[in-house]
Amino acid sequence: xxxxxxxxxxxxxxxxxxxxxxxxxxxxxxxxxxxxxxxxxxxxxxxxxxxxxxxxxxxxxxxxxxxxxxxxxxxxxxxxxxxxxxxxxxxxxxxxxxxxxxxxxxxxxxxxxxxxxxxxxxxxxxxxxxxxxxxxxxxxxxxxxxxxxx
Numbered sequence: 001x002x003x004x005x006x007x008x009x010x011x012x013x014x015x016x017x018x019x020x021x022x023x024x025x026x027x028x029x030x031x032x033x034x035x036x037x038x039x040x041x042x043x044x045x046x047x048x049x050x051x052x053x054x055x056x057x058x059x060x061x062x063x064x065x066x067x068x069x070x071x072x073x074x075x076x077x078x079x080x081x082x083x084x085x086x087x088x089x090x091x092x093x094x095x096x097x098x099x100x101x102x103x104x105x106x107x108x109x110x111x112x113x114x115x116x117x118x119x120x121x122x123x124x125x126x127x128x129x130x131x132x133x134x135x136x137x138x139x140x141x142x143x144x145x146x147x148x149x150x
Contacts, residue, residue, distance in 0.1 A: 013063030
């Protein structure tokens with residue numbers, strides 16, 4: 001990849017993070033926005049099949065694809081969850097040591113996830129969103145479907 005393309009992708013990523021940080025309510029803290037984005041992407045990745053993950057990220061811009069696949073061990077899925085609270089707790093766990101700084105409670109995780117998913121929905125086709133919703137337990141699928149429209 002030549003330098004021009006790399007700079008273009010980096011610039012797009014920086015604009016996205018700036019928009020996300022603003023929507024999350026902390027425009028001065030893009031690092032926190034990046035951690036929240038990463039946590040949500042990883043939690044989604046943990047719940048999708050390899051095939052569905054690849055279909056999902058095929059629609060994302062390169063900077064989001066790179067974040068999604070960072071550290072990914074393909075084919076390894078976490079324990080099965082059935083309820084929204086478990087999914088939100090998984091997002092907090094994905095934030096590692098900073099989860100108490102980034103998310104004070106599950107309500108904050110829920111709001112942040114809605115905002116992130118709403119922004120990801122800008123890149124994702126309605127058919128793909130429908131596929132993702134169908135794979136997940138009903139309660140989680142309904143939440144994500146509403147979040148994509150956020």
